[in-house]
Amino acid sequence: MTKERYIGSLPKIGIRPTIDGRRRGVRESLEETTMNMANNVAKFLSENLKYYNGEPVACVIADTCIGGVAEAAQAAEKFKKEGVGVSLTVTPCWCYGSETMDTDPHLPKAVWGFNGTERPGAVYLAASLAGYNQKGIPAFGIYGHDVQDAGDPTIPKDVQEKLLRFAKAGLAAAMLKGKSYLAMGSVSMGIAGSIVKDDFFQEYLGMRNEYIDMSEFVRRMDLEIYDKEEYEKALQWADENLTIGEDINKEEFKRTDEEKRSDWERSIKMTLIARDLMIGSDKLKEMGFEEEANGHNALIAGFQGQRQWTDYFPNGDFMETFLNSSFDWNGKRAPYILATENDSLNGVTMAMGNLLTNTAQVFADVRTYWSPDAVKRVTGKELTGKAANGIIHLLNSGSAALDGTGRQQIDGKPVMKPFWDITDEEVKETLENVQFRLASTEYFRGGGYSSDFTTQGDMPVTIARINYVKGLGAVLQIAEGHTVELENDMHDTLDLRTDPTWPTTWFVPNLTGKGAFTDVYSVMNNWGANHCALSYGHIGDDLITLASILRIPVNMHNVEASRIFRPSAWNMFGTDQPEAADYQACKNFGPLYK
Ligand SMILES: C[C@H](O)[C@@H](O)[C@@H](O)C(=O)CO
Numbered sequence: 035m036t037k038e039r040y041i042g043s044l045p046k047i048g049i050r051p052t053i054d055g056r057r058r059g060v061r062e063s064l065e066e067t068t069m070n071m072a073n074n075v076a077k078f079l080s081e082n083l084k085y086y087n088g089e090p091v092a093c094v095i096a097d098t099c100i101g102g103v104a105e106a107a108q109a110a111e112k113f114k115k116e117g118v119g120v121s122l123t124v125t126p127c128w129c130y131g132s133e134t135m136d137t138d139p140h141l142p143k144a145v146w147g148f149n150g151t152e153r154p155g156a157v158y159l160a161a162s163l164a165g166y167n168q169k170g171i172p173a174f175g176i177y178g179h180d181v182q183d184a185g186d187p188t189i190p191k192d193v194q195e196k197l198l199r200f201a202k203a204g205l206a207a208a209m210l211k212g213k214s215y216l217a218m219g220s221v222s223m224g225i226a227g228s229i230v231k232d233d234f235f236q237e238y239l240g241m242r243n244e245y246i247d248m249s250e251f252v253r254r255m256d257l258e259i260y261d262k263e264e265y266e267k268a269l270q271w272a273d274e275n276l277t278i279g280e281d282i283n284k285e286e287f288k289r290t291d292e293e294k295r296s297d298w299e300r301s302i303k304m305t306l307i308a309r310d311l312m313i314g315s316d317k318l319k320e321m322g323f324e325e326e327a328n329g330h331n332a333l334i335a336g337f338q339g340q341r342q343w344t345d346y347f348p349n350g351d352f353m354e355t356f357l358n359s360s361f362d363w364n365g366k367r368a369p370y371i372l373a374t375e376n377d378s379l380n381g382v383t384m385a386m387g388n389l390l391t392n393t394a395q396v397f398a399d400v401r402t403y404w405s406p407d408a409v410k411r412v413t414g415k416e417l418t419g420k421a422a423n424g425i426i427h428l429l430n431s432g433s434a435a436l437d438g439t440g441r442q443q444i445d446g447k448p449v450m451k452p453f454w455d456i457t458d459e460e461v462k463e464t465l466e467n468v469q470f471r472l473a474s475t476e477y478f479r480g481g482g483y484s485s486d487f488t489t490q491g492d493m494p495v496t497i498a499r500i501n502y503v504k505g506l507g508a509v510l511q512i513a514e515g516h517t518v519e520l521e522n523d524m525h526d527t528l529d530l531r532t533d534p535t536w537p538t539t540w541f542v543p544n545l546t547g548k549g550a551f552t553d554v555y556s557v558m559n560n561w562g563a564n565h566c567a568l569s570y571g572h573i574g575d576d577l578i579t580l581a582s583i584l585r586i587p588v589n590m591h592n593v594e595a596s597r598i599f600r601p602s603a604w605n606m607f608g609t610d611q612p613e614a615a616d617y618q619a620c621k622n623f624g625p626l627y628k
């Protein structure tokens with residue numbers, strides 16, 4: 035029995051129906067409509083949003099409508115008891131702004147003011163947002179485009195979109211809070227992202243930092259501190275279902291057959307051990323390892339690997355691949371979030387993508403920009419279609435989830451789905467299109483197995499990355515685009531110039547002709563580090579909303595203005611240049627938990 039990925043209870047959405055407090059007529063006439071609005075929103079959110087485990091998102095509604103501060107306090111108390119992580123105020127009418135507001139500075143919050151005119155919900159919305167802004171507690175404002183009749187229970191499409199965008203991002207922020215980032219090992223090859231910034235985790239994400247030395251893997255392997263039954267099952271499954279690819283190492287650098295078998299077995303043991311280190315294991319408790327059984331409450335982890343580990347032991351690619359994928363020998367399940375090279379900033383970006391979509395994430399090196407001319411020179415062929423303006427080679431690393439093969443489908447198109455929608459056929463199809471290649475021993479003296487696949491073309495995807503700048507703090511970059519496929523011979527020519535044992539995704543950003551999105555080269559040229567996290571779908575809008583909750587400014591994105599939703603205060607920093615306003619607003623309010 036393995037433990038749940040998320041330890042403890044999942045955050046709920048707290049719904050606050052606010053009302054005009056005047057008794058003897060006004061309040062009484064509004065009670066039912068207001069409470070109905072809360073019930074409808076709760077139903078809508080639970081029907082449309084799921085937690086990482088496939089369960090519907092839970093909503094908690096305040097016991098009474100909130101007409102003044104006493105009822106606001108009662109709602110706050112209920113929310114605390116019930117584990118509310120996101121606050122949504124709804125109202126069809128005028129209410130008393132600062133008296134009914136939710137003053138918890140850490141709960142992401144939004145107000146939906148019903149656009150009617152018999153009773154002025156939108157007037158309250160404006161008044162309460164002014165209050166939130168004045169008090170420095172950013173809140174999202176939701177106001178339907180078209181006037182509705184009083185008592186109309188429908189939630190208009192534009193309001194639905196905003197409710198979902200806010201709720202998803204709010205829940206993602208709430209799920210990060212209180213969890214840990216577990217650094218397994220330390221700094222990998224001087225990669226800045228693996229110099230874990232504890233202030234970033236604490237102040238922006240409300241997370242803790244945990245650290246273990248990689249020697250802990252050796253202890254647990256040698257003393258067999260893992261679920262031995264699961265290990266046997268995993269080994270048998272891997273032997274039966276995974277294909278080991280060609281060993282292209284030079285003869286003198288090839289590992290022996292015994293070493294290769296031991297690397298395979300160790301790769302599986304490492305997978306079990308890393309998961310136990312992250313979330314603990316009931317089995318370890320049964321075995322008498324109570325301390326180890328607790329794990330580190332880690333929602334995200336990173337594995338240093340290179341070099342001290344990989345110079346002697348198998349690399350972490352197998353472990354990273356399986357933990358990040360939506361299935362393993364136990365069947366389909368939510369992915370764990372594990373960053374290669376302990377790149378904590380990319381790990382957090384992966385977690386953002388995963389919490390917003392419930393799908394697996396692909397961690398990759400942003401390896402090469404191939405211009406149309408360079409491709410022509412090297413392959414003798416033209417890039418065509420979506421690839422015509424050039425391509426970015428996302429390559430490496432272990433942490434590319436197998437879902438990244440693109441062998442799941444909706445309406446015949448390649449997609450990446452939440453685990454509960456993935457079919458057994460799709461798992462089979464995925465495995466048939468992956469080889470586990472023997473690592474290049476020039477790089478990895480200790481051997482290991484890397485998943486080698488090529489992502490299916492034509493998937494809408496988003497790449498993103500958090501960077502950290504001294505004096506500025508965290509910054510997020512986002513590029514929406516598509517995967518493309520090349521003709522086999524072109525692919526091989528380009529792939530063989532690098533390390534062909536690794537997974538490849540050919541990525542093309544959507545260009546806007548401006549700034550960082552002038553052309554494909556400028557996207558690559560503006561990338562802030564060696565890694566990115568790739569998510570299925572165009573999720574730039576959701577990432578932007580989440581970043582605004584955490585006060586992480588976005589320095590480059592190609593998301594249309596109409597899809598961008600940030601707290602109302604952002605508009606107070608200027609409406610003509612939203613990017614500059616975002617920087618100002620994030621700086622002004624500071625990280626969420628500072
Ligand atoms: C084998 C090499 O050290 C790679 O792991 C390296 O290119 C990276 O992935 C750097 O991020």
Ligand SMILES: [Mn+2]
Pocket residue numbers: 374375398399430431564565
């Ligand atoms: Mn890398």
